Amino acid sequence: MKKLLLLSILISGVSQAQFFEDAKPTKADTLKGSNTEFRNFWDVKKYDIVLEPDFEAKSIKGSNKITFEIEKDILNPVFQIDLQKPMKADKIAASFPIVDKKIEDDFIFISAKKKFKKGEKYTIDVDYSGNPVIAKHAPWDGGWIFTKDKNGNPWMTAADEGIGASIWLPVKDIWSDEPDNGITFKIITPKDLIGVGNGKLIKEENLGDKKSWLWEVKNPINDYSIIPSIGKYVNFKDTFNGEKGKLDLDYWVLDYNLEKAKKQFEQVKPMMKAFEHWFGPYPFYEDSYKLVESPHLGMEHQSNVAYGNKYQNGYLGRDLSGTGIGLKWDYIIIHETGHEWFANNITAKDQADMWVHESFTTYSETLFVDYVFGKADGNKYLQGLRGNIQNDKPIIGTYGIRNEGSGDMYPKGANMIHTIRQVINNDEEFRQILRGLNKDFYHQTVTTKQIEDYFIQKSGFDLQSIFDQYLRTVKIPTLEYKQNGNQLTYKWTNVVPNLKLPIRLADGQELKPTEQNQTTTLKSDKPVEFDKNYYINVKQVN
Numbered sequence: 058m059k060k061l062l063l064l065s066i067l068i069s070g071v072s073q074a075q076f077f078e079d080a081k082p083t084k085a086d087t088l089k090g091s092n093t094e095f096r097n098f099w100d101v102k103k104y105d106i107v108l109e110p111d112f113e114a115k116s117i118k119g120s121n122k123i124t125f126e127i128e129k130d131i132l133n134p135v136f137q138i139d140l141q142k143p144m145k146a147d148k149i150a151a152s153f154p155i156v157d158k159k160i161e162d163d164f165i166f167i168s169a170k171k172k173f174k175k176g177e178k179y180t181i182d183v184d185y186s187g188n189p190v191i192a193k194h195a196p197w198d199g200g201w202i203f204t205k206d207k208n209g210n211p212w213m214t215a216a217d218e219g220i221g222a223s224i225w226l227p228v229k230d231i232w233s234d235e236p237d238n239g240i241t242f243k244i245i246t247p248k249d250l251i252g253v254g255n256g257k258l259i260k261e262e263n264l265g266d267k268k269s270w271l272w273e274v275k276n277p278i279n280d281y282s283i284i285p286s287i288g289k290y291v292n293f294k295d296t297f298n299g300e301k302g303k304l305d306l307d308y309w310v311l312d313y314n315l316e317k318a319k320k321q322f323e324q325v326k327p328m329m330k331a332f333e334h335w336f337g338p339y340p341f342y343e344d345s346y347k348l349v350e351s352p353h354l355g356m357e358h359q360s361n362v363a364y365g366n367k368y369q370n371g372y373l374g375r376d377l378s379g380t381g382i383g384l385k386w387d388y389i390i391i392h393e394t395g396h397e398w399f400a401n402n403i404t405a406k407d408q409a410d411m412w413v414h415e416s417f418t419t420y421s422e423t424l425f426v427d428y429v430f431g432k433a434d435g436n437k438y439l440q441g442l443r444g445n446i447q448n449d450k451p452i453i454g455t456y457g458i459r460n461e462g463s464g465d466m467y468p469k470g471a472n473m474i475h476t477i478r479q480v481i482n483n484d485e486e487f488r489q490i491l492r493g494l495n496k497d498f499y500h501q502t503v504t505t506k507q508i509e510d511y512f513i514q515k516s517g518f519d520l521q522s523i524f525d526q527y528l529r530t531v532k533i534p535t536l537e538y539k540q541n542g543n544q545l546t547y548k549w550t551n552v553v554p555n556l557k558l559p560i561r562l563a564d565g566q567e568l569k570p571t572e573q574n575q576t577t578t579l580k581s582d583k584p585v586e587f588d589k590n591y592y593i594n595v596k597q598v599n
Contacts, residue, residue: 082458085162088137089221090408090459092233095137095166099125101229102178103238108226108285109245112211115203118186121227124238125181127173134173138165139223139230140185146227148184163223183227190224192216195353196363201225204352206311210289211250214363216356221459222280230280233406233502239274239344244285246270251290253309255283255361256344274360275343277500279404282359286349291315297329297346300338304329305345314350317368322348324390331428332395332421337492340402340499348390355389357396357418364389378441382426382434395421398495406502409454411461412528413508416452416470423471436590439475442468443592448531453505472592473527479590480523480559481516490515522556527592534558535594536570536587543582548574551594561588
């Protein structure tokens with residue numbers, strides 16, 4: 058395997074098993090990834106979850122009360138609840154008469170015989186138990202983790218972005234439907250361990266030789282962000298005075314890493330200041346910001362960011378850009394927190410549009426560097442990431458089957474956004490577009506088209522061909538040129554038809570290439586230099 062491909066997989070926090078190049082999508086793929094007739098008439102409002110893991114048995118049990126609202130009048134519907142094998146539903150009940158329950162593969166189908174009217178609210182309760190799939194290489198392959206810390210204490214959690222939350226929890230497992238009113242999450246642990254969930258801790262209770270930890274999320278939350286962490290944790294707190302007032306900073310780390318964590322997590326406040334500058338207020342003030350030490354590298358669990366970067370800068374001590382700039386800060390703190398805006402605040406409706414999460418979040422690294430260390434370092438870091446681009450397949454995946462596109466959604470997608478920033482050529486206007494995205498799509502699920510249209514409308518530039526070029530093809534625009542003294546002849550090759558991508562030379566002179574040769578007069582007869590902030594290839598021809 059090529060080194061760069063390996064790196065692309067490493068930084069791609071997604072399940073490679075979800076790629077379908079060699080397999081035809083199955084009925085199960087469609088049921089998992091589409092808004093089917095079993096899903097499209099009801100909207101989840103809240104989950105009330107109870108979970109109790111058994112470390113020795115590598116099993117879990119619990120319940121989920123699903124509160125939902127009917128979105129259209131419908132007669133005798135069938136509801137689909139997702140729960141992946143080998144997990145099983147022990148008991149299913151509802152606030153309406155159930156006439157049939159059928160379990161088929163990873164799905165529970167609940168049939169009702171009555172007329173449901175738009176606006177009515179109901180509940181479905183599922184008790185569940187079993188031995189969930191164990192992650193072999195979390196967070197990339199997905200599953201539960203039952204391990205021990207260095208002192209031999211049980212340490213448990215899960216990671217399931219690619220494979221789905223239904224690997225352990227009965228839910229409506231589709232990105233386009235988040236519980237609008239949040240969740241409650243009760244975690245039951247042995248009395249000597251702590252259970253950390255999403256949002257804020259609202260109740261702690263002794264249960265004999267056990268304890269329960271009740272967490273509450275008030276905002277909408279994507280299913281794959283709902284994650285428990287159970288271990289020998291200690292807690293320390295801080296606050297950040299942000300754009301919406303006081304934000305609680307809540308840190309849960311293994312007891313023997315407390316001093317390391319206090320030092321490393323000092324990066325959080327300058328990061329928050331940078332991200333609020335570029336993106337607007339942190340989207341979940343009501344639920345706090347939390348870093349929780351995890352036995353895997355990290356994930357963007359909403360208000361519950363998993364941290365496993367071993368208290369060092371870079372990506373496990375490496376700089377993904379190869380420039381040295383990535384060693385000035387902790388990759389996991391910065392990247393996974395960037396997802397609070399792009400993935401958790403703004404969530405793609407379909408996994409095929411996962412670039413909305415990863416491209417903007419990878420670019421958030423550049424914006425953080427730009428704000429904290431200066432624009433020159435930001436540009437240098439971003440350009441360095443290009444060495445990880447594979448151009449193996451389009452960034453947008455196949456819709457309706459839980460299929461994400463190329464891992465290039467990370468470095469290439471970020472370079473596309475940086476290229477668009479150059480086209481806009483006004484950093485304050487660009488910043489307002491990013492802030493506007495997070496305000497106008499606040500707590501919403503979106504499509505690629507919505508994001509494209511927003512950029513086009515707010516920037517005043519026809520950016521559609523640029524999006525098409527970088528998201529839907531593997532072709533990198535090539536600018537062929539010939540210089541004769543101060544005369545420059547140039548044209549695009551390897552582009553989508555009528556690519557509208559103006560570029561600037563290093564001296565600021567603008568060119569508007571087409572697929573036909575054009576000639577312009579340069580400011581001097583010195584060898585021409587092109588602005589390196591555009592993700593293009595440049596080729597001198599005779």
